[in-house]
Amino acid sequence: MTAAPDDPVQTPPKTVLSGADVARVVDRMAHELLEKTAGASDVVLLGIPTRGATLARRLADRVRAFEGLVVPTGCLDTTLYRDDLRLKRPRPLEQTQIPPEGVDGALVVLVDDVLFSGRTVRAALDALADLGRPRAVQLAVLVDRGHRELPIRADYVGKNIPTSLRESVHVLLIEHDGRDGVELEVRR
Amino acid sequence: MSRHLLSAADLTREDALLVLDTAEEMALVEERTVKKLPTLRGRTVVNLFFEDSTRTRTSFELAAKRLSADVINFSAKGSSVSKGETLKDTALTLEAMGADAIVIRHAWSGAPVNLARWVHGSVVNAGDGTHEHPTQALLDAFTMRRRLGRVEGLKVTIVGDVLHSRVARSNVLLLSTLGADVTLVAPPTLLPVGVESWPAQVSYDLDAVLAKSDVVMMLRVQRERMGAAYFPSQREYARRYGLDVRRASALHDDAVVMHPGPMVRGMEIAPEVADGVRSTIVEQVRNGVSVRMAVLYLLLGGASPAIGGDA
Numbered sequence: 001m002t003a004a005p006d007d008p009v010q011t012p013p014k015t016v017l018s019g020a021d022v023a024r025v026v027d028r029m030a031h032e033l034l035e036k037t038a039g040a041s042d043v044v045l046l047g048i049p050t051r052g053a054t055l056a057r058r059l060a061d062r063v064r065a066f067e068g069l070v071v072p073t074g075c076l077d078t079t080l081y082r083d084d085l086r087l088k089r090p091r092p093l094e095q096t097q098i099p100p101e102g103v104d105g106a107l108v109v110l111v112d113d114v115l116f117s118g119r120t121v122r123a124a125l126d127a128l129a130d131l132g133r134p135r136a137v138q139l140a141v142l143v144d145r146g147h148r149e150l151p152i153r154a155d156y157v158g159k160n161i162p163t164s165l166r167e168s169v170h171v172l173l174i175e176h177d178g179r180d181g182v183e184l185e186v187r188r
Numbered sequence: 189m190s191r192h193l194l195s196a197a198d199l200t201r202e203d204a205l206l207v208l209d210t211a212e213e214m215a216l217v218e219e220r221t222v223k224k225l226p227t228l229r230g231r232t233v234v235n236l237f238f239e240d241s242t243r244t245r246t247s248f249e250l251a252a253k254r255l256s257a258d259v260i261n262f263s264a265k266g267s268s269v270s271k272g273e274t275l276k277d278t279a280l281t282l283e284a285m286g287a288d289a290i291v292i293r294h295a296w297s298g299a300p301v302n303l304a305r306w307v308h309g310s311v312v313n314a315g316d317g318t319h320e321h322p323t324q325a326l327l328d329a330f331t332m333r334r335r336l337g338r339v340e341g342l343k344v345t346i347v348g349d350v351l352h353s354r355v356a357r358s359n360v361l362l363l364s365t366l367g368a369d370v371t372l373v374a375p376p377t378l379l380p381v382g383v384e385s386w387p388a389q390v391s392y393d394l395d396a397v398l399a400k401s402d403v404v405m406m407l408r409v410q411r412e413r414m415g416a417a418y419f420p421s422q423r424e425y426a427r428r429y430g431l432d433v434r435r436a437s438a439l440h441d442d443a444v445v446m447h448p449g450p451m452v453r454g455m456e457i458a459p460e461v462a463d464g465v466r467s468t469i470v471e472q473v474r475n476g477v478s479v480r481m482a483v484l485y486l487l488l489g490g491a492s493p494a495i496g497g498d499a
Contacts, residue, residue, distance in 0.1 A: 077213065080227040080485070090490035092206060093213040130222040 011186050013170065016161055019180035022142070022173075025158040026055070029140060030062035032156050037107055042135065044106040045073040048124055049094035052112035054175045055142055059111060072099035076110070076131075078123035098131060108134040109155075113171040115141040118152035143182055145169050191493035192304045192311040193483055196322040196361040203495040204366055208330050210482035211475070217254060218478070228257035231488050234287040236278070237314070238264040238294045243449055243473060244314050244324075248291045251480035257488070260287070275299060276306050283307045289488055292316070297354075310487045310496070318352045324448055325358035327479040329366055331468050332403055334475070335444050340367035345397050346388075347429055348407030348456050351378045351418075355448045356407055360388045371397050375429065377418045394429055398438045405446040406431050406456045422455060432458040436466065444468050 017025065034040050040063055047056030053075035060073040077094040079085075110124050121139060128137065140156035145163040163169060163184065170183045192198070199207070217223050233252040237245050245261065252259045262282065273281075275294070282290060289310040292300050297317030304311040315321040329339050336342060344363055350356045350372050363370050364387035371389045372379065383390055391397050398404065409425065419425045426432070431445065436458075439445075445457070445466045453459045462469060486494040 080225045080489075085227065085489055086491055088490050089492055090486045090488075090494040092494075093210050096213060096216055126226065130224065131220060 013183040013185040015181060016143075016169075016184050017159060017182035022158075022180040022182065025142065026058050027062055029142075029156050029158055030059050030066060033059065033109065033140065034063060034067060036138075036155065037109075039067070040069060040071055042105070042107050043071050044099060044101065044103055044108050044134070045071055045111055046076045046098075046103075046108055046124075046128070047073070047111040048120060049075050049077055051171050051173055051176060052110075053095075054173050055113060055140075056111040059140065072101050072106075074099045076124055076127055078120055078127055081123035081126045083119055083123065096127075103128065103132040103134045105133070105135050107136050107138065109138045109140050111140045113142050113173075114169050115139070115144045115152075115154050115157075116147055116169075118148045118150035121152050122150050142171055143169055191487065191496045192300070192313075193322055193487065193496045194300050194304060194311065194313045195320050196325045196358040196365070198496050199322070199326075199362065199365060201365050201367075204326070204329070204362060206495060207326055207479065207482050207486060208333060210486060211326075211330050211478040214254075214481040214485070215475070215478040217481070218474070224254055224256060226256050227485055227489055228252065228255040231257045231288040232286050233257045233259050233289045233291060233484065233488075234282045235259065235261045235314075236282065236290050236292045237262065238275075238292075238299075239315070241293050241315070243476070244293065244321075247473070247476040248312075248314060248323075248480050250477050251484055254477065254481055255484055255489075257288075257484070260285075275303065279303050279306050283309060289484065310493065312483065312487070315354055317354065318357075319354050320358045320361075321354040321448075322358045322362070323476070323480055323483055324355050325362040326483065327472055327476040328355075328359055328405065328446060328448070329362055329368075330479050331446065331472050331475050332368075332444070334471070335468060336402060336442065339363065342368045342402045343371070343400055344368050344403040344405065345371045345373055345394075345401040346405045346407065347373045347394060347431070349378045349409045349418075350374045350383070350407065351380050352410040353407045356405075359405065360386050364388070371401075373397060373429065375419050375425070394431075395435065395438065398435060399440070401439065402443055403446060404431060404439065404443065405448075406451070407448070408450060408452055409455055426455055430454075430456050430458065431461050433460050436461045436464065439466065446472060448472065 045056040047053030060071045074097040077096045079093050138155040141154045142158040144157045144160050168185050172181045291312045291314045293314040294316050297319035299316050300313040346356050373391050373394050447469050
């Protein structure tokens with residue numbers, strides 16, 4: 001990619017987590033989940049598409065590897081509940097897939113790749129309320145980059161990455177990007 | 189700038205697939221305890237129906253309500269239209285009341301196109317005369333895709349009163365956009381002038397095309413639009429162009445039978461076929477709500493529409 005002459009010099013993305021780091025972080029989050037939920041017996045993992053859904057499946061895989069427990073896992077699209085719908089063209093919807101057990105009485109753990117303003121999580125909470133009544137809801141994110149605009153915090157954080165608003169955080173996952181990692185890039 | 193869904197021809201292949209994919213997600217709402225989404229809160233949809241319709245109006249009403257829009261149903265009977273108000277004045281009145289979208293059904297072909305020139309909001313054609321009914325074509329394509337897994341490459345046979353059928357016209361346009369192979373079967377008197385230029389083949393022999401069809405779509409014989417005699421008798425029509433049990437048995441195992449409704453049992457379709465396992469008639473009605481939710485979301489759900497054509 002060539003920059004136009006008057007563009008500031010483009011700095012290459014900085015790697016914050018390598019592929020191996022991501023694997024370790026997900027392992028740790030799975031352990032924390034088991035610890036905090038006393039064995040995850042009534043947990044339902046709901047990932048927010050697209051990368052949150054993939055991370056939810058990975059967490060479920062690790063929990064199964066550690067404890068032999070199969071955690072019901074699904075995904076929850078928040079598009080139709082977003083508060084910024086009217087600011088953009090209508091977006092294509094992502095998949096919603098609720099495990100057949102449903103969410104009533106369960107400890108639902110929402111999973112997303114990056115926690116930023118908190119607005120996606122707010123939308124997810126509203127979407128969840130229309131699907132049933134969980135016993136409690138928790139939040140797991142691979143990266144917390146700060147800059148919350150709502151009173152929302154995560155229960156499980158893979159990595160806290162202090163950022164400026166001019167930076168973007170890219171979570172890369174093999175299933176979508178061909179490799180695992182977390183990168184930080186300065187937006188122009 | 190206003191954006192509308194006036195004709196199936198307004199939709200590119202990408203638009204049409206976006207509607208079908210969106211409808212797939214909207215269909216999940218039907219399975220939930222709370223069958224409602226907050227997406228169109230504060231938007232107003234007016235159903236402006238100048239022609240009798242139960243299923244389409246109810247379907248649009250339900251779709252808008254599932255998305256939390258406010259819905260106003262306006263039917264020509266008992267309104268100021270019967271006092272002589274023009275379509276334009278009616279439309280401007282409704283818009284002045286804050287309509288974000290007008291869903292119009294009208295006996296005049298082209299009424300929605302005119303309406304789209306007069307109002308700022310979105311216009312959705314819910315059937316205009318013998319011209320078009322794009323959301324019906326979308327729900328038919330959606331039903332085909334759900335039953336048969338795809339639309340592209342399907343052999344679709346549309347049988348009956350093509351001349352008066354907006355359903356047939358919209359389906360031919362949409363299905364050809366989506367890559368299906370459409371054959372029209374009708375008595376010569378019930379085919380429109382210029383049908384040769386449509387992206388479809390024409391046959392007068394139903395039995396010859398049935399065995400090769402993946403989808404058979406039966407059209408209602410629209411007596412109310414027929415001033416003159418288009419065929420010798422009802423029995424003669426049913427014998428040559430009706431889908432009876434014997435004919436349906438010529439279809440291959442996975443083939444489906446569709447009808448946009450309302451159907452005339454015993455005329456274009458035998459009751460045993462309409463109620464049989466191949467029939468998608470009830471699914472079409474259910475799918476209609478999901479598809480119309482998708483259309484309303486894609487037209488009204490954002491800052492500007494994601495599909496549709498300019499006026």
